Structure formats: C-alpha cells, structure tokens
Amino acid sequence: MSRRIAASLLLALAIVATAPPRRAAAAESAAGAVTRTKLANGMTVLVRENPTAPVVAISLMLRMGTRWETRQNAGISNFLQLMVVRGTTLRDGTQIVSVADRMGGSIDAYADADYAEIPATALSRYWGEMLDLVAEIALKPSIPDGTTQAVRDFLARQIRNRADKPYDAAFDSLMARTYGDNPYAWDPLGLKESLERMDRAALLAHYRRHYVPGAMVLAVSGKVKSAELVARAEGLFGALPAASAPAPNATPAPAPASARAVLTVPGAQAQILMGGLAPSLTDPDLAAMKVASTILGGGLSSRFFSELRDKQGLAYTTAAREPMRVGAGYFLALLGTAPANKEKAEAALREQLERIQRQAVSGEELRVAKASLLGSLAMDRRTNARQAWYMASLEVAGVGHEFLDRYVAQVRAVTAADVQRAAQRYLATVRTVVAEPAQ
Amino acid sequence: MSRAHRGRGGVLLVVVALFLASGCAGRSGGAGGAAGGELPPPIRQVLPNGLRLIVQDHRAADIVAVYLYVGVGVRYERPDQLGYSHFQEHMLFKGTDKWGPGYIDRTVEGVGGRTNATTSFDFTDFYMLVPKESTETAIQTLADMAFRSSFDPNEVAREREVIFEEANIETDNPKTAIVRQLYGMVFADNPYGYPVLGTRPTMNAATSAILRAYNKQYYAPENMTLVVAGPVDVKTVRGMVDRIWGVIPSTGYKPVSAPTPRPLTGIVRKSVERPEQQARLALGWQAPPTNDLNGDTVDLLTTILAGAESSRLAVRLRDQERLVSSITMSYSAQMGGGIVSLRAELEAKDLERVEQIILEEIARMQADGPTEEERQLAVIRAESQHAFDTETSDGLANAYAIAETTWTLDAELGYVDRLGKITREQIRDAARRYLSRADYARIAFQPKQ
Numbered sequence: 001m002s003r004r005i006a007a008s009l010l011l012a013l014a015i016v017a018t019a020p021p022r023r024a025a026a027a028e029s030a031a032g033a034v035t036r037t038k039l040a041n042g043m044t045v046l047v048r049e050n051p052t053a054p055v056v057a058i059s060l061m062l063r064m065g066t067r068w069e070t071r072q073n074a075g076i077s078n079f080l081q082l083m084v085v086r087g088t089t090l091r092d093g094t095q096i097v098s099v100a101d102r103m104g105g106s107i108d109a110y111a112d113a114d115y116a117e118i119p120a121t122a123l124s125r126y127w128g129e130m131l132d133l134v135a136e137i138a139l140k141p142s143i144p145d146g147t148t149q150a151v152r153d154f155l156a157r158q159i160r161n162r163a164d165k166p167y168d169a170a171f172d173s174l175m176a177r178t179y180g181d182n183p184y185a186w187d188p189l190g191l192k193e194s195l196e197r198m199d200r201a202a203l204l205a206h207y208r209r210h211y212v213p214g215a216m217v218l219a220v221s222g223k224v225k226s227a228e229l230v231a232r233a234e235g236l237f238g239a240l241p242a243a244s245a246p247a248p249n250a251t252p253a254p255a256p257a258s259a260r261a262v263l264t265v266p267g268a269q270a271q272i273l274m275g276g277l278a279p280s281l282t283d284p285d286l287a288a289m290k291v292a293s294t295i296l297g298g299g300l301s302s303r304f305f306s307e308l309r310d311k312q313g314l315a316y317t318t319a320a321r322e323p324m325r326v327g328a329g330y331f332l333a334l335l336g337t338a339p340a341n342k343e344k345a346e347a348a349l350r351e352q353l354e355r356i357q358r359q360a361v362s363g364e365e366l367r368v369a370k371a372s373l374l375g376s377l378a379m380d381r382r383t384n385a386r387q388a389w390y391m392a393s394l395e396v397a398g399v400g401h402e403f404l405d406r407y408v409a410q411v412r413a414v415t416a417a418d419v420q421r422a423a424q425r426y427l428a429t430v431r432t433v434v435a436e437p438a439q
Numbered sequence: 440m441s442r443a444h445r446g447r448g449g450v451l452l453v454v455v456a457l458f459l460a461s462g463c464a465g466r467s468g469g470a471g472g473a474a475g476g477e478l479p480p481p482i483r484q485v486l487p488n489g490l491r492l493i494v495q496d497h498r499a500a501d502i503v504a505v506y507l508y509v510g511v512g513v514r515y516e517r518p519d520q521l522g523y524s525h526f527q528e529h530m531l532f533k534g535t536d537k538w539g540p541g542y543i544d545r546t547v548e549g550v551g552g553r554t555n556a557t558t559s560f561d562f563t564d565f566y567m568l569v570p571k572e573s574t575e576t577a578i579q580t581l582a583d584m585a586f587r588s589s590f591d592p593n594e595v596a597r598e599r600e601v602i603f604e605e606a607n608i609e610t611d612n613p614k615t616a617i618v619r620q621l622y623g624m625v626f627a628d629n630p631y632g633y634p635v636l637g638t639r640p641t642m643n644a645a646t647s648a649i650l651r652a653y654n655k656q657y658y659a660p661e662n663m664t665l666v667v668a669g670p671v672d673v674k675t676v677r678g679m680v681d682r683i684w685g686v687i688p689s690t691g692y693k694p695v696s697a698p699t700p701r702p703l704t705g706i707v708r709k710s711v712e713r714p715e716q717q718a719r720l721a722l723g724w725q726a727p728p729t730n731d732l733n734g735d736t737v738d739l740l741t742t743i744l745a746g747a748e749s750s751r752l753a754v755r756l757r758d759q760e761r762l763v764s765s766i767t768m769s770y771s772a773q774m775g776g777g778i779v780s781l782r783a784e785l786e787a788k789d790l791e792r793v794e795q796i797i798l799e800e801i802a803r804m805q806a807d808g809p810t811e812e813e814r815q816l817a818v819i820r821a822e823s824q825h826a827f828d829t830e831t832s833d834g835l836a837n838a839y840a841i842a843e844t845t846w847t848l849d850a851e852l853g854y855v856d857r858l859g860k861i862t863r864e865q866i867r868d869a870a871r872r873y874l875s876r877a878d879y880a881r882i883a884f885q886p887k888q
Contacts (some may be wrong), residue, residue, distance in 0.1 A: 023447025052478070052499035053829040093759045098749035101816055106748065123823050155765065157717070162716040166611070264687055266714025267611040267687075269604070298546035300532075300554070310540060313597045316604030338604060368549040375551020379568055381832045382500055 024364035034391060034401055035226045037233075041242040043213035046391045046401065047226040050384055056127040056222030057119070057165035057384035058373070060134050063245035064116040064181045064210035070249055073371045074183070075155065075190010076198055077111035081205055082151050083203060084141035085109040085118070086402065095146070100310040109137065111188050114326045116210070116398045119344050121385055124223035128232055131220075138211060148200050156196075159189050166265040170273045170435035173263055177431050178276060180254040183351035213237065215245035221384040251326050254275060256429040263435045269316075270342040270436040272349060275332040278426050281324050281397055287410035288422035289331065294369040295361055295419065296352060296367060297333060299376070301368055302309055303352055306336060314345040324399045331426055339436055346434065353430060356423045360416040370411055377404070478829060480878045481839055482673050483848055486681070489661025489691040493839050494676050494847065495668035497832040503669030504833035507565045507585065508840040511657035513562045514630035514697060519644070522637015523653050524560035526645055529602060531565070532556070533594040535587040540594055546580055547703065560631050561697065561729075561774045562844045568833055571670050575679050578667070582683050592647040599642055606636045613713060613884055617721045618780065623722040624707050624880035625778050629700040659692035660684065664843040668836035675788050697775030700725060707880045718787040719884040726777035726873055729845045732774050735854070736861050736869040741768045741779055742817040743809045743866065744800065749816070751800055752781075757783060760796070762789045774845050779873060787885040794881065797875055801874045810866030818885040823859050863878070 009257060037045045064077045072087040086093035100107040105122030107130075110401075118137060122130040172173055179185035218237070220229055256276045279285040297304035297320025304318040317336040322329060331355060337345045361369075382385055391401045481495045512524050532554075534540040547554040552569035565584065567577035609615050621633065626632030636642075665684065667676045701727050727734040745752040745768035756763045766783040785793055809817075830832040842851035 050499065052497070054824055055823075055826050055830060094749065098754075101747045101749045102819060102824070104819045121827070123819070123826055153618055154764060161717050162770070261580050268607040269611055299548045301548040302543065305544070306541050309601060310597065313600040316608060336604075336608065338607065342712065368545055371551040372548040375548065375553070375570070378500070378502065378551065378570070379553055380834070382502060383827075384830060 018114045030268075032356055035230070036400075037230045039213065039234060039238050041213040041238065041240050042244065042397055043229055043237050043240070044217045046217065046390065047224065047229050048219075048221040048387055049224060049226055050221055050387070051089070051223050053384075054124045054223055055121065055384060056124045056130065056220065056224055057388040058134055059120075059186070059219045059385075059392040060118040060389035061217045061219065061396045062116045063215040063396055064208055064428075065111045065190050066113045066186060067248045068246060069183045069186075069190075070208070071181065071186075072192070072194060073198065073202065073206070074186045074194040075188065076194075076202065077116050077197060077210075078190065079151065079195065080143075080203050080206050080210075081109035081116050081118070082155070083143045083148065084207075086147050086151065087142045087144050088136050088140045089142050090136060092144075094101060096133070100130070101135060105130055107137070113188065115186055115393055117389070117392070119385065119389070127220075127222065127224045127229070131229070131232055131236065138216075139240070140239075141207070143200055143203055143207070145200055146159060148203070152195055152198070152221060153156055155189060157388045159195070160191055160434040161269045162187065162189070164266055165435075166267045166269060166271045166435045167334070169265050170271045170433045171332075173261060173429060173435075174273050174332070174433045175330070177259065177261065177433070178253065181251045182253040183249045183251070184253070184325070184327060190259060192315050209246050212243035212245065213240050217251065217392045217395040219262045219395070221387035221391070246326070257431065258429050260432040260434070263433065264438050265435045267437050268338075269336045270339045270345075270434065272335045272337070272342065272346050273332060273433045273435075274334075274349060274353065274430045275330055276426065278322050278329040278331040279422075280329050280397060281326050281403075282350050285422050286324070286329075287407065287423065288414050288418035289426055290322055290373055291366070291369050291411060291414045292356060292419045292427075293320040293331060294373045294424045296320040296356060298369060298390055301348055301372065301374050302336070303356075304333070304349070307352065308345065308348055312344075312348060314341050314348055318349075331430075333430075342343065342434065342436060346432070353427045357420065357427055360420050363416070365438045366414070366416055366419065371416065373411055374408060377408070460534075463762050465746060470876045471613045474673050478835075480852075481776065481835075481848070483843075484677065486660065486685050488685060488687060489659070490680075490687075491664040491843055492677065492680055493664065493666040493843060494671065494673045495666070495832070495835050495839065496671065497668050497829075497835060498670045498671070499830065499832070501571050501670060502832055503569055503574045503667065503671055503835040504831075504835045505567045505569070505581060505681065506666040506833075506840040507575070507581045508666075508844040509563045509565075509585070509658060510561070510662040510694060510844055512558055512560045512562050513633050513635050514773070515657065515695065516630065516633065518639060520653070521633055521641040522635070523641070523645060523650065524563055525635050525637065526598070526602060526642065527650055527653055528556045528558045528563050528565070528588055529598050530595065531584040533598060534591060535583045536589055537583060540591070543580055544585060545599070546576065550576060552577065558635055560635075564840065566833065566837070574667065574669070574671060574676070575683075578665075578676075578679050581665075582687070585663070586687055588654065590647040590651045590654070592761065594830045595645070595647050595650065599645070600669050600712070602636060602642065605638075606804045609636065613715055613717070613719055617719050617782065617882060617884055620709070620711070621721045621723045621780055621880060621882055624709060624882060625703055625725060626776070627703075627707075629775070629779075630698055631700060631773055631775060655690075657692070659690040660687050660688050664694045664840050666836040666840045666843075668832040668839075669837045696772070697728070700776045703878050703880060705878060709882045711882065711884050713884045714887065716886045717885070718785055718790060718886065720783045720785060720790055721882050722781040722794070722797065723880040724779045724874055724878075727772065727780045728776050729772040730850075731815075732857070733869065733872075734770065734777060735857050736865050737770045737779060737873055738821065739769045739814065739817040739858060739861055740804070740866050740869045740873070742805065742820050743813045744768050745781060747816065749819050751804075751813075752797060755800065756783070756793060756796060762793050762796070773843070783840055790883050790885065798876050801876060802871060804867065804870040805874070808863045808870070811863065814863050815868065818858050822855050825855055
C-alpha cells in the first residue's frame with residue numbers, strides 16, 4: 001500500500017545528534033525534571049525521567065479531535081484512531097496487542113475534544129521496542145477495508161449504548177444544546193449519521209492532514225534516559241517532512257440561554273444536569289471558576305456533597321465539573337437521585353448555583369477548595385501515564401507543561417470576590433436537562 | 440494476582456483485578472526491592488496491642504498513602520445483619536465525639552488530600568492520600584474514625600437513604616449488577632453470595648446502638664492493619680502510631696474462620712431482562728481460597744484464557760469471530776473460597792454461540808494446556824501488574840494491606856517468583872480441576888423483547 005510516509009524511513013536509524021536537553025529546576029523527589037526537544041521537522045519530544053518503578057508510559061498526541069471536526073464528519077478523529085491501532089503494514093490488530101502484552105504493557109488509540117492520543121505502557125526494559133511500536137502505528141497504519149466496517153459497527157453500538165445510560169444521555173443532550181454548531185457539541189464517538197457516511201478514503205484524508213510533525217507531540221515518563229529516548233525518537237520520526245497542524249473549526253457556540261429539557265431513560269435513578277459555557281484554558285477567569293466549581297461540587301467537602309447529599313439526603317452522586325478546554329469550556333452541575341426526590345433536588349441544586357452568586361464564600365471554604373483543587377491535581381499526576389498525558393496534552397494545547405506552575409499560582413491568588421464575580425458571569429444563565437426513568 | 444475482590448470509590452462489587460505481588464521479579468532481578476525499581480523492602484511491625492504496622496519508603500511523589508484494613512466484611516454478618524459492615528464504613532465518616540459530620544472530608548480535602556473507603560467480603564478498608572506534611576493528620580483522623588465515631592441517630596437515618604440510593608445505582612449499572620448476581624449464584628447460601636449493601640429489612644432495623652455495638656465487636660487493634668507508604672521515615676511513623684494507636688487497648692478479639700462454600704453442582708442458569716440493548720454474559724466457577732497456592736496457577740490460567748488483550752478468548756471471540764465487543768476473565772480470591780469470573784459484552788442473538796465457544800476453548804485448554812509463549816506472557820503480565828503497583832505509594836500500600844489482612848505479607852512478596860516456576864502442565868491441570876464444563880454458573884442480561 002502506498003503511504004505518504006515511506007516504510008524505509010522507519011529503518012533509517014541515522015540518529016541525529018541533538019543538543020543536550022535543557023534541564024528544568026531539580027525537583028525534590030526522585031522524578032520531576034522534564035526535557036523538551038524540538039526535532040528539525042517541528043515535532044516536539046518531552047521526557048520525564050522517573051526511576052521509581054521499572055515501567056514506562058508513552059503518549060503520542062496529535063492536534064486532532066472533535067475540535068477539528070464538523071457536523072458532517074463528527075467522530076472521524078476517534079474512528080481514525082481506532083483504525084490505526086487495528087493494523088499496520090507489518091502486522092494486524094491482534095498481533096499489535098499481542099506484542100504489547102509481551103512487553104507487559106498496553107497500547108491503545110482514541111480521540112478526545114482537544115487532542116487524539118496513542119497511549120502506551122510497558123515494563124521499562126522494553127521502552128525502545130514500545131516506542132518503535134507506537135511509531136509503527138502512527139506512521140504505517142494500513143486502515144484495512146474489512147476492519148473499517150467492523151469498527152463502524154462497534155462505534156454505532158457505542159453510540160446506541162450511550163443513549164441507554166441515563167447520565168451519558170443527559171450529558172450528551174446538554175452539550176448539544178450548549179454548543180450548537182460548535183464541534184464540542186458532540187461526543188468524540190461522533191454522530192450516527194456522520195459515521196455512516198465515513199469511508200476509508202475519508203479516513204485516509206483525515207490521516208494525511210493530521211499525522212504531520214507540526215501536529216505531533218511525543219511525551220514519555222518512566223525509567224528511561226532522556227538522551228537515549230530522544231535519539232530513538234529522532235530516528236523514528238525525524239525524517240517526516242515538515243508540515244504544520246491544520247486549523248481547528250472555529251464555529252462559535254450559541255449565546256447561553258435558560259432552558260430546560262426532559263428525557264426518558266432506562267434505570268431506577270433520575271439524573272439532573274445543569275450547565276453552560278465556562279472559561280477556556282487561557283481565560284483569566286479560569287482559576288476563579290475552577291475554585292467556584294470546587295466549592296460547589298469538587299469533592300466530599302463541597303457544598304453539593306455536604307448540603308444535598310449529607311444534610312438533605314437528596315442525592316447519592318453529586319458533583320460539579322469544569323474541565324479544561326482549549327476552546328470555550330463548560331461548567332456542569334450534576335445530581336443523581338431517586339425519582340421521588342427529583343423536584344426537590346432540582347430546586348436545591350438551582351439554589352446552590354444562585355447562592356454562590358449572591359453571597360461571598362467564606363475564607364475557610366476558599367482555603368479548603370484551593371487545597372482540594374491543587375491536591376487533586378497532584379494526586380492525578382501520580383502515575384507515569386498521567387504525567388505523560390499532562391505533558392503531551394498541554395503541549396498540544398499550545399501552553400506547555402509549564403502552564404501548570406502558572407495555573408497553581410493563579411489558583412493560590414484567587415479571592416472570594418473573584419469567585420463571586422466568576423459565578424455571576426458564568427452561572428447566571430444555565431441550561432437544565434433532567435433524565436428520568438419511564439413511569 | 441487478584442488476591443482480593445474489591446470495589447472502587449465506595450460503590451461496591453466492581454471486580455477489579457488487583458495485582459498484589461511484590462518482591463524480586465525473576466527476570467529483572469532487582470535485589471531486595473521491587474522488580475528492577477529502586478525501593479527498599481517494606482518494614483512490618485506488630486504493636487503490643489496487636490495492631491500490625493507496615494511502612495514502605497517510596498519517593499516518587501510527595502504524597503503519603505495511609506491505609507487502614509479492618510478484618511470485618513460481609514462474611515462476618517449474620518443473616519439479620521446484612522449490610523452492617525458497609526453501613527459501619529459509611530458511618531465512620533459521619534462524625535466523632537470530637538468533631539461533627541463533614542469534619543473528616545473537610546480535614547483531608549483541606550490539606551489537599553483524598554479519602555475513601557470500601558467494604559468487601561473479608562475486610563473493610565479506609566484510605567487517605569495526603570501531602571507528606573499531613574501524615575500525622577491522616578494517621579490521627581483514621582484512629583478517630585475507627586474508635587471514636589459517634590453514630591448519631593439522625594446521621595444513621597440520613598445515611599441509610601444514601602445507601603439505598605447506592606443500591607439503585609448498583610442495580611442500574613449492568614456491569615456491577617451482573618457480577619453481583621453471579622456471586623449470588625456461585626456462592627449460593629454462603630456469605631460470599633450475600634449482598635454487600637444489605638437488604639431493606641436488615642438495613643431498616645439497624646440503629647445507632649446496633650452499629651455502635653458492631654464497631655466495638657470488630658474494630659479492635661488486633662483485627663487491624665495500618666500501612667503507611669511514601670517519602671517517610673520508619674522511626675518517625677512508628678512514633679506517631681505508638682502515640683496515637685498504641686494507647687488503644689486490645690479487646691481480646693479472636694478471628695472467626697472463613698466459611699467454606701458448598702460446591703457448585705450442575706449448570707446454574709439465569710436470564711435477566713434489562714432496559715439496555717447491550718447484552719452481557721457472565722460465567723462463574725468456584726476457585727481456590729486466598730491461602731491456597733493453587734491460586735497462583737489459576738491466576739496464570741485466567742490470564743491466558745481471557746485476562747489479557749491477546750488472550751485466547753479475546754482473539755477468537757473479539758478479533759476473529761467478532762462476536763463480542765469485550766471479554767475478560769479474572770480470579771478473585773477470598774479467605775473462604777475464590778471465584779473465577781468471565782464477563783463478555785455482546786449482542787443478545789450471540790449468547791448461546793459465545794457460551795459454546797468459551798466451553799470449547801476451556802476443553803482445548805484442559806486437553807493440551809497452554810503454549811510456552813502463553814505461559815511466558817501470563818508471567819510477564821503478572822510481573823508488569825506488580826511493577827505498575829509500585830509506581831504509586833497508594834498502589835503499594837493497598838497491596839500490602841490486603842495481603843496482610845487476607846494472607847501474609849511474605850506470601851505476597853514471593854508471588855512473582857513463584858509464578859515463574861509454574862509449568863504448562865500445572866496450568867492444564869488447573870483448567871481440569873477448576874473450570875468444570877458441567878458445574879458452573881451462567882447469567883445473561885438481555886434486552887426486553
């Protein structure tokens with residue numbers, strides 16, 4: 001099969017000497033220093049040496065995902081990712097997982113809103129072979145026709161199953177209403193209609209647009225040597241011709257509106273979701289809004305949990321989320337409850353969103369929320385796989401892993417007035433979706 | 440490998456394979472520490488009051504994991520006490536004689552930490568992950584929860600409703616519901632088949648006084664293991680634990696032996712109509728208890744059949760015949776008896792065909808055993824699971840605590856080495872002994888017609 005990237009490039013292990021990696025400030029613990037190397041063709045390689053456990057985590061990330069899709073090709077990024085990991089010119093999908101299994105590891109591929117990832121793990125003594133396998137999948141996928149149909153069927157069933165799950169169904173409905181024609185409106189799985197139209201030619205075209213050095217970031221964390229890793233990456237990816245990442249779909253989301261929708265879903269629980277647009281990754285309001293959502297529903301000491309679950313017994317699950325997005329983010333308040341409680345629970349949830357706009361939060365709440373928010377971030381970065389994910393996703397987002405230091409400082413500086421102002425700006429107009437069991 | 444059955448995040452009965460071994464892995468040969476990593480061995484000490492303390496120096500992050508394991512769970516419950524171990528676990532977060540409800544969550548989250556708990560059949564566990572400066576706070580807070588909880592009657596009433604909602608969620612989630620029902624079939628009339636969340640009548644009968652008495656009976660230092668892992672110094676930790684936990688008097692608690700399940704005879708079949716369109720199939724067999732070394736062989740056997748991405752059943756049913764979207768098999772050991780469970784997601788029309796192919800593959804394993812490549816693959820998977828456990832202080836702490844509670848720490852430390860010595864013939868014989876094609880439980884979830 002003719003590929004844009006010739007197979008011989010992979011074998012040309014002419015290792016180009018790279019400049020000695022720049023060291024970040026030495027961290028207190030055994031792990032932590034990150035080196036960043038830009039290959040001549042524009043691809044970025046990030047390495048964090050962590051000798052604690054004999055394992056390695058690799059993340060090859062791309063500027064590809066729902067943010068680059070339209071309603072017509074919704075889901076193509078994730079579809080393509082599922083295809084690249086299901087066969088290369090050298091081996092089929094079963095052989096790929098088998099090779100990964102034999103390295104005590106795993107390899108996968110998927111797309112999300114702001115990025116697509118090939119994540120892999122292995123025992124660290126296999127770091128080189130695993131990196132080779134990641135490169136093979138990225139550079140030599142076969143995208144076989146027979147498998148395309150099977151994967152399309154698989155995706156159609158996943159979409160069907162989401163509609164069966166009360167929370168997923170409610171969430172998808174809320175996102176569709178909140179984002180309109182903006183690509184964040186749909187799940188990375190895509191839409192039933194768009195998937196039906198997608199053929200191998202469309203997948204190949206998407207591959208050629210996105211699998212280019214300017215769109216690619218390789219991040220590695222684990223028991224590896226940075227210089228060796230960079231040299232091997234250079235050998236694998238260095239000969240790709242330079243090309244920059246395609247521009248994302250910039251269609252704006254509609255103006256916020258106070259609207260309410262009711263869905264009927266299977267199950268015994270009712271799900272109540274309220275949400276709307278929220279700051280993007282680089283918006284100055286991000287830190288204040290993250291603190292606000294932590295105070296509302298960020299953990300077991302949050303208002304939702306203590307008021308709605310512990311004091312009023314209106315919920316078992318309740319939380320607030322505000323994930324970091326490169327484009328316009330969203331805020332989400334959610335509550336799962338017995339159908340008999342649903343009116344009371346909805347009113348109580350709404351009151352929580354209003355109260356944080358009305359009254360300044362206490363100093364103690366602010367202190368606990370900041371500690372909890374920053375603690376969660378530290379907890380989430382414990383494993384090599386998450387470290388690789390953070391390095392890669394922040395690089396793809398254009399801010400770099402150094403963003404986290406700035407973000408931590410911004411969170412520490414948030415005041416009660418900042419929280420109230422952000423809440424007034426983003427929580428005054430929210431959409432509600434209630435998913436309830438059939439009577 | 441999966442030496443215990445436990446759920447995550449307070450919602451029970453998700454069978455999560457926990458790979459618990461520690462010690463030297465044959466192939467990487469890391470001396471004295473974890474497989475090729477740079478960890479010193481754990482230190483185990485027993486306090487005069489019987490509390491077992493394990494300390495692990497682990498410096499990957501400035502986070503300390505403190506795990507408390509208590510030897511009480513569903514298997515200790517009388518039929519009129521169903522759900523009380525789990526109710527107890529919830530109530531320990533609801534205030535102590537020093538502090539009101541919400542204090543524990545605020546304290547832990549206020550230092551940037553995390554806390555949660557799980558109830559299983561043989562044990563109940565509580566954990567706190569905190570920045571290293573807050574190690575003493577975590578050790579103190581866990582002691583307050585265990586010995587000074589207030590069991591306020593109003594809180595008992597409110598928490599009961601929360602647990603009923605938890606039961607609704609478990610029922611709604613087909614993944615957890617099918618495993619729960621499979622346990623009930625494999626361990627019929629045995630505590631390992633009881634519902635962790637209890638029943639409406641038992642839960643409604645639970646009062647503050649009853650839960651307090653349950654606490655007095657089981658929450659004794661000699662029935663507990665405390666594990667502290669992270670960038671810590673053994674002497675400092677021991678000092679804190681002596682000061683905070685050492686003053687709790689022992690109660691003379693004597694453990695009761697685990698109930699042996701009645702053998703499963705014949706094929707026990709059940710079909711359940713569900714609202715989802717995705718069908719599911721689960722098969723279950725009784726398997727060796729935790730302290731039976733045959734469990735090691737069963738670990739390898741389940742990995743080879745359907746415990747890895749490239750396992751036999753995954754390749755045949757998912758990749759070649761495309762009859763399932765996922766299939767997985769695991770062995771969960773409990774102190775009284777283990778379970779091998781196999782779960783698949785598929786379309787309802789393929790239920791019979793898939794079950795037939797599973798039985799064919801079991802027959803083939805019973806006749807010929809695994810290939811040498813498959814045996815090696817299973818050993819390396821176990822080594823890898825262990826290596827990934829050592830990545831985080833909580834992964835190690837949890838592994839040690841389960842081992843100490845349900846088996847022994849030493850038995851776990853030798854686990855990867857033992858697995859490497861198991862032969863293909865032993866794996867074949869385990870398939871003959873444990874994966875009967877005539878005696879197993881089978882449950883299907885399928886959409887309403």
